[in-house]
Amino acid sequence: MIACYGDKVKYWLTFNEQNLYHSPEAFLISGYLQGEKTLRELYLIQHHVMMAHVHLTHYLHQTKPQCQMGGMLAHALVYPATCKPRDILCAQQLDEFLNQNLLRAYAGEGYSPEVMHFVAAEGFDDIYRPEDLALMATVKVDYLAFSYYASRTLNSDAIPPGTAVNNYMLFGNQDNPFLKATEWNWQIDPLGFRTIITRYYNDWRLPVFPIENGIGVIESWDGEHPIADDYRIAYHRDHINAMKAAILRMGRR
Template identity: 35%
Template sequence: MSAEQLPKDFLWGGAVAAHQVEGGWDQGGKGVSICDVLSGGAHGVDRVITDGVQPGVSYPNHQAVEFYSHYKQDIALFAEMGFKCFRTSIAWTRIFPNGDELEPNEVGLQFYDDLFDELLKYNIEPVITLSHFEMPHHLVKQYGGWLNRKVVDFFVRYSEVVMKRYQSKVKYWMTFNEINNQRNWQYPLFGYCCSGVIFTDHDKPEQAMYQTLHHQFVASAKVVKLGHEINPNFKIGCMLALVPIYPWSCHPDDVMFAQEAMRQRHLFGDVQLRGYYPSYILKEWARKGYQIDMQPEDERTLREGCTDYLGFSYYMSSAVQLAAKGQKKEDAITGFDGGVKNPHVKASEWGWQIDPVGLRYTLNSFYERYQKPMFIVENGFGAVDKVETDGSISDDYRIEYLKAHIDQMKKAVVEDGVELMGYTPWGCIDCVSFTTGQYNKRYGFIHVDKHDDGTGTFKRSKKKSFDWYKKVIASNGTEL
């Protein structure tokens, strides 16, 4: 590698999730997933979790952007951009519609065979998430989601089936997408989509969250060990949502507050990458009187199932101030709505604080902590795009955002020595927004003609950023 360049085998690509692009929610024997019962929403309007699929409710994930029937066209566009990899997920309910069956659904397995074959035809490496907010709804209703330890075995069975089936086609895997989102247990959407549990329904919601997490940590470790037995060449990662928390000032109380908040990010990496619970969380449980049920063999399971790399999303940074007016300490530590406005950075229309330097800071701090390869598997800018009368879309704001982040990413690798596997911007093709259920909050290089009011033809077209990113990949990041 040149002193000024990224590695020649750097994995440039794009990222989506099955439930946000595929559609075909009831085709090919697919069962109902947890995202199939999420209504549409908007900025400031929460998505509603319904009790099963209800008549008269709009469920944008049911159609999404019809990748299920358009994937060949879309992959050809990815190849035109020069993608080296493509991150998506396997919809658990296409393989096991209810989640607790003994035998998988062959039609679902064949769909992903065809999808991966199409990617490999263009020399695009699949990067696959096993669980990306797509848990079978049946496992929620019948078993209570991941709070029930029985779900560990169901997940391991599903993972074993797909890892064996695709062992010659998929090298890069991740177990759970943004597993740390459910740390925001006060907000039902996060816990429900990560684990099928609404923690606020429980007498001790935070304890229920930690118990649920333990089951997922054990499941992840079991799958990592099993995957390496199936194919020693597999690279299996964990995936975290990383939002660096800065102290708002140099006041020692703010600095300590920020450290406490960051521990709630570190916990998820510490367990999955190091293989044990850190002392700070054990002390917290003792202070709060939490009893987390663990089996005698769990300690060894966690130790033997450490992930190979850290995949992560990065969109923004946050800041905390202990004395901030009206700020609750517990909200700031969970990191959703608790941060204070950072006067040194701008924010998107949705209030996400744009901080490219924060990406370099994150890469350095987590690489120094774990000394394992990292993989930026989500980064992007959601905006309302304007289609001109000639059909063009000049998304210079997206180019500006990505250019600034790639520049800081390069500095982390070239100047700081971070071992980085690749970069897959989120929503490389327009998709349904997870948090708001909107179509109009767009991330893609490829526009999809589908709108929040239900209209649209699903026609694909290139935005200005399409050709820009094509140039970035062709130059291995030297031309921004």
């Protein structure tokens, strides 16, 4: 693809929503066919996907220096359910494992120290070959991209002791009483959209590309009359205004 279209296409991405390969969903989307779906296998999948990203980014920069490669997340914006310290800690841990871990790698910093400490404690460190980590340190993306549809809220009381951070939302997810939700129970939060854009640029000083955002609704057409989807118009208006505020008021690119 790069060899064929590199002179025509400037902006490239390797994996859509790459952090999903570090969540339980990885076993559904990675081509995993059989096995015990262990935590070790989850980390193996995540690292192999990251190394594919690293090798392709390196290849693009070497062969098509006029092109740009981005890293892309399904950003998991998670609020603590209360101001209880454990709720805050668990929300921060989830952010580190599912968001910041990859953002650090995209920025050429390598994996999160917190994640790698967990890896060593679990005995998974043999997955991460020194030559892989050395190559990661030489590769940096040119921009950051993300998808965002809704925020989520985490209740630490519902998380069983010993649960891996990657699995927190399997148990601790709860509704946010301050937000409306779609029919799929995705909670509508345009301020969360602004928060992500602002934080990305504050932390990494790279161009930010929001490349997925929208609302899903159970609806049908009667075959005759126009669809009155004011709810969709309102969703996009509020999120566009949030993005505008991040750009004009906060100085984001």
